[in-house]
Amino acid sequence: xxxxxxxxxxxxxxxxxxxxxxxxxxxxxxxxxxxxxxxxxxxxxxxxxxxxxxxxxxxxxxxxxxxxxxxxxxxxxxxxxxxxxxxxxxxxxxxxxxxxxxxxxxxxxxxxxxxxxxxxxxxxxxxxxxxxxxxxxxxxxxxxxxxxxxxxxx
Ligand SMILES: [Mg+2]
Numbered sequence: 333x334x335x336x337x338x339x340x341x342x343x344x345x346x347x348x349x350x351x352x353x354x355x356x357x358x359x360x361x362x363x364x365x366x367x368x369x370x371x372x373x374x375x376x377x378x379x380x381x382x383x384x385x386x387x388x389x390x391x392x393x394x395x396x397x398x399x400x401x402x403x404x405x406x407x408x409x410x411x412x413x414x415x416x417x418x419x420x421x422x423x424x425x426x427x428x429x430x431x432x433x434x435x436x437x438x439x440x441x442x443x444x445x446x447x448x449x450x451x452x453x454x455x456x457x458x459x460x461x462x463x464x465x466x467x468x469x470x471x472x473x474x475x476x477x478x479x480x481x482x483x484x485x486x
Contacts, residue, residue: 336459341448350432351446354396359411359440361453363387363399373403375410384419391421391436398430398439398447405442412440 344352360366363384365377390397401411405425412423415438426441433439458468 336457337449344448349446350434352448353394354398354433354445354447355390356398356400356445356447356450357387358450358452358454359399359401362451364411364414373407375407375414379418387415387419387421387438391438396434396439398433398441398445400441400444400450400452402442408440408442412438415440 341352357363361380363380364375365380367377387397399411399415401408403411408425412425415421415423419438422437423440424437426439426443429443430439430441430445432446433441439445456468456471458464463470
């Protein structure tokens, strides 16, 4: 485990934070392989190798898992059914704006809740004690200004 994660786990445990044993995991690109693009949010791909086993192991170990998706809430039940089918885990679709999540069921949500850590294929780690914004922005694989140009925004 990284030094950063150990420090964070220790801090949350000492504070008795409800998020100390919760992981928030991005669905697309981390659990679900969108091997043919977005397709209006359809859930159609296979699991990312290793994802199902890790979800099952974490739940068996008493962790709470929130799976986040940018999909509209109307499609969250599709994500839940996919998780139940592929992982055999019970799910619950977020109907409230949970600040924290606990329990053996996997929460499907598009709300950011408290967690020990977030696992996301598009994330860049921000550390105010290690370079802050300049380091985080330098880790982008492209310049934000270039993206605006590519996207055609004025
Ligand atoms: Mg993703």
